Amino acid sequence: MSTDTRRLLLIDGHSLAYRAFYALPVENFSTTTGQSTNAVYGFVSMLINVLASEEPTHIAVAFDLGRETFRLEEYPEYKAGRAKTPPEFHGQVELIQDLLRALAVPVVTQEGFEADDVLATLAVQGTAAGMETGIVTGDKDSFQLASPSVTILYPKRGVSELARMTPEAIEDKYGVSPENYRGLAALVGEKADNLPGVPGVGDKTAAKWLTKYGDLPAVLAAADDIGGKAGENLRAHLSEVERNHRLNRLVTDLELATSAAEAVRGEADREAVEALLDQLEFQVLGRRLEPLLGAAAAPAADAEIPVPRLVDAAGLVEFVSGLDAEAPVGVATDARFELGLGTVDAIGIAQGDAAVTADLTTLDPAAVDALSELLGSHPGLVLHSAKPQLKALAQAGYPLPHLALDTEIAAYLLVPDQRTYELADLCTRHCGFSPAVAEDEPEAGTLDLGPADAASALTGIGRSAWAVLPLAAVLRERIEAAGMTGVLTDIEIPLVTILARMELTGIAVDRSGLTALGAEFGAQAQASADAAYAAIGHEVNLGSPKQLQTVLFEELEMPRTKRTKTGWTTDADALTDLFVKTGHPFLEHLLGYRDTTKLKQTVVGLERMVADDDRIHTTYLQTVAATGRLSSIDPNLQNIPVRTDAGRRIREMFVPAAGDGFADLVTADYSQIEMRIMAHLSGDAGLIDAFRAGEDLHSFVGARVFDVSTDAVTPAMRSKVKAMSYGLVYGLSAYGLSKQLRIGVEEARGLMDEYFERFGAVQEYLAGAVESARRVGYTETMYGRRRYLPQLSSDRRQVREMAERAALNAPIQGTAADIMKIAMLRVDAALAEAGLASRVLLQVHDEIVLELADGEFDAVAELLATTMGAAAELEVPLEVNIGRGATWQQAAH
DNA sequence: TTTTTAGCCA
DNA sequence: ACGTGGCTAAAAAC
Numbered sequence: 001m002s003t004d005t006r007r008l009l010l011i012d013g014h015s016l017a018y019r020a021f022y023a024l025p026v027e028n029f030s031t032t033t034g035q036s037t038n039a040v041y042g043f044v045s046m047l048i049n050v051l052a053s054e055e056p057t058h059i060a061v062a063f064d065l066g067r068e069t070f071r072l073e074e075y076p077e078y079k080a081g082r083a084k085t086p087p088e089f090h091g092q093v094e095l096i097q098d099l100l101r102a103l104a105v106p107v108v109t110q111e112g113f114e115a116d117d118v119l120a121t122l123a124v125q126g127t128a129a130g131m132e133t134g135i136v137t138g139d140k141d142s143f144q145l146a147s148p149s150v151t152i153l154y155p156k157r158g159v160s161e162l163a164r165m166t167p168e169a170i171e172d173k174y175g176v177s178p179e180n181y182r183g184l185a186a187l188v189g190e191k192a193d194n195l196p197g198v199p200g201v202g203d204k205t206a207a208k209w210l211t212k213y214g215d216l217p218a219v220l221a222a223a224d225d226i227g228g229k230a231g232e233n234l235r236a237h238l239s240e241v242e243r244n245h246r247l248n249r250l251v252t253d254l255e256l257a258t259s260a261a262e263a264v265r266g267e268a269d270r271e272a273v274e275a276l277l278d279q280l281e282f283q284v285l286g287r288r289l290e291p292l293l294g295a296a297a298a299p300a301a302d303a304e305i306p307v308p309r310l311v312d313a314a315g316l317v318e319f320v321s322g323l324d325a326e327a328p329v330g331v332a333t334d335a336r337f338e339l340g341l342g343t344v345d346a347i348g349i350a351q352g353d354a355a356v357t358a359d360l361t362t363l364d365p366a367a368v369d370a371l372s373e374l375l376g377s378h379p380g381l382v383l384h385s386a387k388p389q390l391k392a393l394a395q396a397g398y399p400l401p402h403l404a405l406d407t408e409i410a411a412y413l414l415v416p417d418q419r420t421y422e423l424a425d426l427c428t429r430h431c432g433f434s435p436a437v438a439e440d441e442p443e444a445g446t447l448d449l450g451p452a453d454a455a456s457a458l459t460g461i462g463r464s465a466w467a468v469l470p471l472a473a474v475l476r477e478r479i480e481a482a483g484m485t486g487v488l489t490d491i492e493i494p495l496v497t498i499l500a501r502m503e504l505t506g507i508a509v510d511r512s513g514l515t516a517l518g519a520e521f522g523a524q525a526q527a528s529a530d531a532a533y534a535a536i537g538h539e540v541n542l543g544s545p546k547q548l549q550t551v552l553f554e555e556l557e558m559p560r561t562k563r564t565k566t567g568w569t570t571d572a573d574a575l576t577d578l579f580v581k582t583g584h585p586f587l588e589h590l591l592g593y594r595d596t597t598k599l600k601q602t603v604v605g606l607e608r609m610v611a612d613d614d615r616i617h618t619t620y621l622q623t624v625a626a627t628g629r630l631s632s633i634d635p636n637l638q639n640i641p642v643r644t645d646a647g648r649r650i651r652e653m654f655v656p657a658a659g660d661g662f663a664d665l666v667t668a669d670y671s672q673i674e675m676r677i678m679a680h681l682s683g684d685a686g687l688i689d690a691f692r693a694g695e696d697l698h699s700f701v702g703a704r705v706f707d708v709s710t711d712a713v714t715p716a717m718r719s720k721v722k723a724m725s726y727g728l729v730y731g732l733s734a735y736g737l738s739k740q741l742r743i744g745v746e747e748a749r750g751l752m753d754e755y756f757e758r759f760g761a762v763q764e765y766l767a768g769a770v771e772s773a774r775r776v777g778y779t780e781t782m783y784g785r786r787r788y789l790p791q792l793s794s795d796r797r798q799v800r801e802m803a804e805r806a807a808l809n810a811p812i813q814g815t816a817a818d819i820m821k822i823a824m825l826r827v828d829a830a831l832a833e834a835g836l837a838s839r840v841l842l843q844v845h846d847e848i849v850l851e852l853a854d855g856e857f858d859a860v861a862e863l864l865a866t867t868m869g870a871a872a873e874l875e876v877p878l879e880v881n882i883g884r885g886a887t888w889q890q891a892a893h
Numbered sequence: 894t895t896t897t898t899a900g901c902c903a
Numbered sequence: 904a905c906g907t908g909g910c911t912a913a914a915a916a917c
Binding site for chain 1: 896897898899900901902903
Binding site for chain 1: 905906907908911912913914916
């Protein structure tokens, strides 16, 4: 192509925005105000790429305008049956148009026509003017426009790659010329446009006919000569094919406001572009837009992704010894876990622009030493999702490193309610590159090493090790800007190592006791089931809500309960109500069955997770709970039953490793920590007095609410007050309270009014918390941990009120989580400092469980009480309860 | 394979 | 419509 050729680039805006929307995970692209930006991001990213690769002299972007098109007029079902546009897509096209306007890129539309018609017209004008034309569109109808001077750039795989559909490429792929593509499409049909074609005819058959007869009119004329089922179908669908052919013709003679020759980019409005990028919270993308802003050549923002070197043992030693002891070091591995047992075969290490990958299974002692030295002593190690990798390395005999940063945790703190924090996505979003390059190259952590692609898998790990470094730099800046450096570096990052140790240690269980208990619960469940069957005279799957509904509401004609999406609820509350109303024994047995099967399932689930060392190694997730709490999986040890006697028998199965010098378990839990935080944050004098006086909180509050003396508070009054106090922390309504206490709404409202009368500062605090969250967009814990709640400004009431309740709860639940995390760090440090062998095994939100080394109880109890009690400075004391026993249950107090 | 229902914890 | 934050299992829907 000579340099003086004029090159015209035409873009189908709507089609590309839609492609981008589905190519990029919407949950990873939204602003703090809740505006989704994935389609905008993908579109702009594509625009930058295509401008760089095509270097057009002329450009235009077309959008569909208006619902009424001539196609819809002729065929009312045109594009009918399409799935509704997802709500997250709304507004993104407008944002793209705003951005294009600010960039002075011509936008061309025509009322009553689709973007494709506009592009077709411009392409024809361009060809007439001797221009080379490229059309970027995800609509195959435009293939009919391909010619020696017109190429269709069709997105494959997301929006990052464009297939160049020249006439030859179309001929190759479909077996027809661009002129005949319309005929092919008419025969085959287009599902997305609701244009059915000839049944049983696909690209191959259509191409065969078109080649044989020349073009579509000739095929239709020869329809009677075509044999077989396909020919029969063709004859039966002639009118549809003709209709498709009329509708898929693109209009090339529109009178447009801008002609191809006039489609030239003007001078960008830099301020407007920057304001928009700010609003979209795009940072890296903004730098990549620099060249479009007409400024002096900006430095290339695209990081050069180095190709990691595959090194052997000697190469690893050389690389490690050459590392700067001050500068950050990126590390990635292929660690994976099964029942608490980790495996790691490969490691990537990077610093600056250099990255290597090594096969850990082939290292010699010198290399192992060098690696141990690096992991054990380097102060700047950065990993993405460090904990599983640290655990696997530790099990492989390497020291538990000092972690400088975990990029997954940093990303979580910035947006704690995101679903995933994958390295590749974060790099794309924050750094403008993606470390996962080749499609056949597995990502770190997911590889299955076959001999053929072992090398590419290994370089993927090295690339990940390198990628965390630029990501870390960006995330650190953003964490600092949000005031969360303290939460990150003083709480979350040091906690990783502690959790890793807790998980590696696990908690011992009585394996045969579990088996026996499971069998016992199983037998009880079977007995309840048999009794239930006897009560109705036949068997039914008691675990199937659908079958239960048939029995309860049709067979037994009981009154209908609350609606669910698919019928009527059969939950325990509803069944209890029904039992009160009907007294039918089936209900009683069903409830008994539910209880015991649940217990049995819990026991069986635990049994499955016992590792070879007779211990259960749960995994704590540090980036899941939006409030800052931990969560626990595989198995979840934060929801082991405790409320019933039968349930507590499961806690009897958790024991110390007596043979290893651990005689007992110890539990330490914060008493009423959330109410204490409420007292502190609200500054309510009444609540603060109650805690300072060390009185029973609920009796104290009950005395005020019911206007009696503290010792005149009955158990019934106390339990009402307790439910209310906790409910308030979560935004409970009078209706909810009435349901929970099985009292009237008016009585519930009376209780709440009385409560707020006596504890006015609590009400003020709660109202103020929502108000300030609405204003700044996020809630904050005492330690600065944020949760963004853009839905506080939603105009949908249900959505908004849900956000309001979250805003009430997040600072309190989150502060409690912060305090417990700080306590864990200090307890761990204090145990080590005191030279004690007792160790922390579990965390259950406000409780920790320790394995007590022989003879250490007094020291440990003292240490726990002091350290946990002093973990935070509140207006009220932090009370810690400590218990000791031969099982988790017995250690409870 | 994903969604729905139910139930356990703080 | 009506209390927050989690995880798991089984059935049902896809």
